[in-house]
Amino acid sequence: MLFNSFIFLGLVLITMLLYYxxxxxxxxxxxxxxxxxxxxxxxxxxxxxxxLFSVSINIVSSYYVVYGRPENRKLMAxxxxxxxxxxxxxxxxxxxxxxxxxxxxxxxxxxxxxxxLPIGISxxxxxxxxxxxxxxxxxxxxxxxxxxxxFAAHAQRILFFKGFFPQLISGPIxxxxxxxxxxxxxxxxxxxxxxxxxxxxxxYFLKMVIADNLKDFTSWIIFPHFQNFSSxxxxxxxxxxxxxxxxxxxxxxxxxxxxxxxxxYDFKDNFNFxxxxxxxxxxxxxxxxxxxxxxxxxxxxxxxxxxKGKFRTYLNLMIVMFLGGLWHGAAWSxxxxxxxxxxxxxxxxxxxxxxxxxxNVFIRVLKGAMVLGFVTLAWLLFKLPEFSHVxxxxxxxxxxxxxxxxYQLIIFVALYSSAVILYxxxxxxxxxxxxxxxxxxxxxxxxxxFFLILxxxxxxxxxxxxxx
Amino acid sequence: xxxxxxxxxxxxFALYSVFVVKLRPWWWRASQHQWQxxxxxxxxxxxxxxxFTNIIVGSSLSRRxxxxxxxxxxxTSFSGLSVFDGLNVVTRTPHLPKRVYIETNFVLRDxxxxxxxxxxxxxxxxxxxVLFSLREQNQPIAVVGTHLYNHVQDWAAIHLKPTAQKSAAxxxxxxxxxxxxxxxxxxxxxxxxxxxxxxxxxxxxxxxVSLLEARGTQVVFFELPVDKHLENxxxxxxxxxxxxxxFPADKYAYIPMPDTGSFETTDGIHLNPESAARYSAYFKSRx
Numbered sequence: 001m002l003f004n005s006f007i008f009l010g011l012v013l014i015t016m017l018l019y020y021x022x023x024x025x026x027x028x029x030x031x032x033x034x035x036x037x038x039x040x041x042x043x044x045x046x047x048x049x050x051x052l053f054s055v056s057i058n059i060v061s062s063y064y065v066v067y068g069r070p071e072n073r074k075l076m077a078x079x080x081x082x083x084x085x086x087x088x089x090x091x092x093x094x095x096x097x098x099x100x101x102x103x104x105x106x107x108x109x110x111x112x113x114x115x116x117l118p119i120g121i122s123x124x125x126x127x128x129x130x131x132x133x134x135x136x137x138x139x140x141x142x143x144x145x146x147x148x149x150x151f152a153a154h155a156q157r158i159l160f161f162k163g164f165f166p167q168l169i170s171g172p173i174x175x176x177x178x179x180x181x182x183x184x185x186x187x188x189x190x191x192x193x194x195x196x197x198x199x200x201x202x203x204y205f206l207k208m209v210i211a212d213n214l215k216d217f218t219s220w221i222i223f224p225h226f227q228n229f230s231s232x233x234x235x236x237x238x239x240x241x242x243x244x245x246x247x248x249x250x251x252x253x254x255x256x257x258x259x260x261x262x263x264x265y266d267f268k269d270n271f272n273f274x275x276x277x278x279x280x281x282x283x284x285x286x287x288x289x290x291x292x293x294x295x296x297x298x299x300x301x302x303x304x305x306x307x308k309g310k311f312r313t314y315l316n317l318m319i320v321m322f323l324g325g326l327w328h329g330a331a332w333s334x335x336x337x338x339x340x341x342x343x344x345x346x347x348x349x350x351x352x353x354x355x356x357x358x359x360n361v362f363i364r365v366l367k368g369a370m371v372l373g374f375v376t377l378a379w380l381l382f383k384l385p386e387f388s389h390v391x392x393x394x395x396x397x398x399x400x401x402x403x404x405x406x407y408q409l410i411i412f413v414a415l416y417s418s419a420v421i422l423y424x425x426x427x428x429x430x431x432x433x434x435x436x437x438x439x440x441x442x443x444x445x446x447x448x449x450f451f452l453i454l455x456x457x458x459x460x461x462x463x464x465x466x467x468x
Numbered sequence: 469x470x471x472x473x474x475x476x477x478x479x480x481f482a483l484y485s486v487f488v489v490k491l492r493p494w495w496w497r498a499s500q501h502q503w504q505x506x507x508x509x510x511x512x513x514x515x516x517x518x519x520f521t522n523i524i525v526g527s528s529l530s531r532r533x534x535x536x537x538x539x540x541x542x543x544t545s546f547s548g549l550s551v552f553d554g555l556n557v558v559t560r561t562p563h564l565p566k567r568v569y570i571e572t573n574f575v576l577r578d579x580x581x582x583x584x585x586x587x588x589x590x591x592x593x594x595x596x597x598v599l600f601s602l603r604e605q606n607q608p609i610a611v612v613g614t615h616l617y618n619h620v621q622d623w624a625a626i627h628l629k630p631t632a633q634k635s636a637a638x639x640x641x642x643x644x645x646x647x648x649x650x651x652x653x654x655x656x657x658x659x660x661x662x663x664x665x666x667x668x669x670x671x672x673x674x675x676x677v678s679l680l681e682a683r684g685t686q687v688v689f690f691e692l693p694v695d696k697h698l699e700n701x702x703x704x705x706x707x708x709x710x711x712x713x714x715f716p717a718d719k720y721a722y723i724p725m726p727d728t729g730s731f732e733t734t735d736g737i738h739l740n741p742e743s744a745a746r747y748s749a750y751f752k753s754r755x
Contacts, residue, residue, distance in 0.1 A: 006591045197470045213609075216501045224652065228645050402637035407620050412500050412613045443469050447476025454481055456607045459503060459586050 001042040003255050004208055004460055011035060012259065019263060020188040028185060029160045032263060036165040040120075047118040050091070054121075055162050057083045058128040059155045062135045066143035073136060080132035088125040091118055096330040120169030122327055124162050126294055131158065131176035133298060140177035157183055166259040170252050170463055172270040172290035179265070186264030196261045198446065203254030205449040206423075211248035212458030214240050214416050217409050221380075223389040227396050230403035233410060234396055240413035241383055242376040243420040246275065248464045249288070273427040275375075275420070278367040280344045283375060295324050313349065318342040328382070333390065337381035344374060382464075484608070485601040495618075498610030502528070502547040507604040509544050510557045510587045515597050519563035522755060525554025526571025529692045529737060532744035533751055541755070545571065552579035555676040557587065567686045569723070569755075570677075572711055573694065573737075576661055576669050576703070642734075649735035650695060657701035666706060670714050677715070689715060690723035693731040693739065693747065723754045 001008050015035040019028055041048045061080025065073050094112040102109035135143045148154050157180065167174050218241040220226055226234060253270035260267050274286035284292045300320045306313040318339065325338015357363060384390045429435045438445070488496065499505055513523070522541040524530055530545035542565075544554050551570055556579060558568055587593075596602045630638065677687050689711065698704060731743040739747055 006589075193470050197473065201473070209609075213500070216503050224648060227648065400641070402634050403641050404638065407624065408500070408617045411617045411620060412610075415609060415613045415616075443472035444476055446469075446473035447480060450473060450477030451480040451484070452609070454477070455484060455601055456609050459507070459582065 001039050002460065002462065003252065003259075004204065004212075004457075007042070008039070011039060012262070016262060019186075025185050025187075029156055029183070032165070033156070033160050033163060036160075036163040036168060039165040040163070040168060044116070044119060047116065050087070050118050050121075051124065051163065052159075054084065054087055054124060054128060055159050056155075057087075058131050058162065059151075059158045061132050062147060062158065063151060063154050065132065065135050066147040067149065077132050077136035081129055084125050084128045084132070088121055091115055091121055093326075093330050096332070100332075117330075123171045123173055124168060126173045126291075126327075127162050127167075127176070129298060130173070130294065131161065134176040141181065146176075146180040164260070164265070166256040166263075166265075167267060170249075170256070171288075172253055172256060172267050173294050174267055174290070175294070178268060182265050190264060192261060196258050199254045199258030199261065201446050201449050201453070203251045203256075203258060204453050206247040206251030206254065206419075207463070208251075208457040208460075209449075209452050210416050210419050211244050211251060211464075212461050213456075214244035214247065214413065214458075215461050216458060217413050218244055218383070220409075221383045221393070223384065223386065223392060226393055227400075228403075229396070229400065229409075230405045231397050231400045233403075233406040234393065234400065236410045236413045238376055238380065238393075238397075240417055242372075242379050243413075243417035245379055245382065245464055246271075246420055252463045273424050275372055276368060276424050276428060277371050278364050280341065280348050280371060280374075283371055284341070284345070291324065291327070295320050299323065310350075310353070314346040317345045317349070321345065329385070331385040333381045333385045333387050336387065337378055340374075340378050340381070481601065484606075485599060488601045488606045492606075495615055496611055497605050497614065498607045499614045500607075500610040504604055504607075504610065506546040506549060506553075506583065507586060509546070510583075511596065511603050511605070513542060513544055513557055513561050514587070515603070517562070520565040522567045522569060523558050523565045524569040524571070525551050525558060526569075526692075527551065527574040527577065529573050529694075529739070530571040532739050532741075532747075534745065534748040535752075546583070549583055550577035550579050551575055552577075552672060552676070553583050555673075556584060559676065559679055560588075564680065564683050564685045567688055567755075568680055569688045569690055570673075572689050572691045572707060573704075575673060575707060575711075576665060578669075646733075646735060650697065653695075653698055653736040654701065657698045657703045660702040661706055666710055670710055674714065677720075686721065688721040688723060690751070691725045693725060693728040693743075695733050695736040696728050698736055699728050723751065726750055 001011070015031060018024060018031045024031070037048055040051060057080060061076050061083070064076045065080070068076055094115050098109040098112035102112070134140060135147060148157070160183065161174070161176065161179050162168075164174075164179075218237055220229065221237055221241060226237070229237065250271040257267045257269070268290065270288060270290050272286040272289060274283055277283035277286055300316055303316045303319060304312055305316060308316075319342075321338040321342030322335055323338070325341070326335045328334045328337070380390050380393055381387075384393060426435075426438075498508065513520075520540070520542045524533060524535065524541065524543045524545055526545035527550060528545070528547035530543065531547050533543055533545070535541040535543045544557060546553050551574065555568075555570070558564070592602065600606065680687055691708070693699075694704070726747070731747065732740050733743070734740050
């Protein structure tokens with residue numbers, strides 16, 4: 001079910017109505033679980049069973065980490081993580097394994113290639129892992145504080161944690177230590193309407209007006225069609241895709257945050273104006289924050305982080321980014337995309353150790369442009385899963401200088417992407433006196449966004465990150 | 469803040485609704501890409517009160533047929549879509565035309581759920597009928613972009629005249645694009661379509677044709693010329709043979725296909741502007 005569909009709007013309204021009826025307050029979690037299962041089952045009813053199986057692994061492993069025999073804690077935690085990863089690998093990476101190592105005519109290969117990809121599996125698996133590790137490490141809370149002794153109550157809380165519909169299929173990846181302490185009875189009067197409204201209007205604007213309109217121009221980034229466009233048009237198309245993927249995913253995250261707030265739950269920000277970054281390290285602190293912080297906490301640090309010498313630091317960065325890339329999709333191009341970023345992070349770290357450059361506005365702008373240029377170019381690997389097609393696109397960008405520019409495409413990409421630029425510029429002037437003036441009339445800006453959602457939405461498209 | 473923002477949005481919407489009905493200039497029409505053009509055309513046919521005499525349905529091939537701008541004939545060929553998308557729209561118009569011209573070239577292409585979902589959205593269909601500002605053609609950013617594009621195009625035509633060297637390179641490129649696309653289409657056309665697929669599509673076409681005929685509309689089929697290397701490949705032949713079988717020429721009207729050798733395409737299947745103009749004249753003479 002799409003966030004931008006009318007059926008979803010109906011589901012949210014009915015859920016809210018039941019959720020905030022005072023007499024039903026003790027069933028609040030149950031109401032949200034029921035809505036979440038309807039939300040998930042809408043497109044893939046059978047795969048709800050897989051979601052429930054995945055949740056049950058987390059319920060059992062986390063419960064027995066806390067209440068099982070102390071000598072078995074590590075075993076239970078390890079089993080929980082391995083089984084979570086096992087499900088992810090089986091459903092998500094079997095087709096890649098079959099493509100790479102098996103003949104498609106073999107019965108095993110054929111079976112693996114036909115496995116369905118359960119929507120949101122990458123997201124809810126990582127949430128499950130965070131639960132098992134959090135209760136095992138007890139870094140943020142004592143296990144017994146957040147895991148009730150009643151198995152049924154624990155099961156209900158974990159099903160809610162993993163299944164809560166705003167974050168179920170495309171994140172943000174909510175960590176157990178952030179979410180579980182928030183579970184309590186909520187009241188209608190405590191809803192922060194300003195925050196809900198700002199998140200929802202900005203999110204829907206980015207998705208429906210910007211991303212959905214840009215997608216009809218960037219859809220030409222498909223082999224062999226892109227070969228018919230001029231170099232400038234191809235550059236603009238790629239820039240359009242860069243803005244589209246930001247607007248799509250940041251929009252989705254803002255909607256998810258706004259929806260969670262409607263039910264009294266706070267998710268951390270998932271995007272923090274990533275395209276103003278002046279280094280790759282900064283980019284990854286601003287882009288898909290819930291994933292990068294997950295990888296940092298549950299993979300980079302356990303690998304040793306930067307505590308085991310320079311070579312290991314570079315290697316760890318590469319490993320984390322390679323796996324982070326592969327997390328996005330079962331194609332080698334995603335792994336290459338992640339590795340590109342890993343190499344960039346490693347080189348940046350190496351250079352920052354060796355060369356000290358004085359920072360001024362010019363240098364910052366130059367560095368920002370370089371990072372944005374690299375990030376944008378690397379998105380090609382997202383759009384074109386065949387690596388040979390990526391090469392062809394780059395070749396066409398270099399060679400098609402004599403073809404006629406497609407002014408229509410260039411103008412519309414420039415128009416729609418300008419909203420993404422303005423969005424980032426607004427952040428840059430946040431600490432200046434000019435911003436205070438704008439702040440006083442911010443309702444006008446939100447009113448304009450609301451108006452544009454009504455009259456200028458593009459054709460409804462699935463969120464790009466649904467495929468992950 | 470929330471109340472003020474919602475009131476601002478609603479006031480803007482009300483003002484805009486009045487503007488597009490009462491004050492909009494003649495050029496106020498969005499046309500940002502072919503998908504939007506398709507939706508604008510579909511909404512025009514669905515929401516208009518004026519009846520049409522003739523309607524053409526087809527794919528991007530037929531889109532190039534130029535017709536009279538008067539209500540006599542309307543071309544609802546949708547680029548990138550199938551004849552079934554067009555037929556779905558035509559059969560839901562308030563007034564059915566006297567004749568529907570159906571392109572046969574891409575009859576095996578399936579209809580688009582996204583397109584019908586967008587045009588016939590159960591929630592938005594009637595609001596769009598009543599509120600002109602909600603229709604696709606009035607999207608403000610798209611209108612501004614379209615207007616800007618028209619100006620840039622005019623400016624470029626005057627100020628950016630290509631050098632002889634660039635023109636030659638562009639011609640070379642066009643040739644190689646043509647060859648590349650022709651090779652792709654040749655490969656597709658060389659495949660014999662699955663029998664089940666052919667049966668399924670023609671059964672659906674028969675349903676639409678029966679529906680139109682039952683309501684007094686005459687159906688006329690036509691095949692657009694494509695590159696001569698494609699015209700007798702298996703896909704084209706199977707479609708032609710099945711039409712002859714399911715819709716025999718003694719029972720159904722056809723516009724005969726002219727000599728394909730005299731027409732040129734940009735990519736193997738789409739007529740170039742000169743050939744499209746010639747075919748349009750031929751088409752009109754046969755209507």
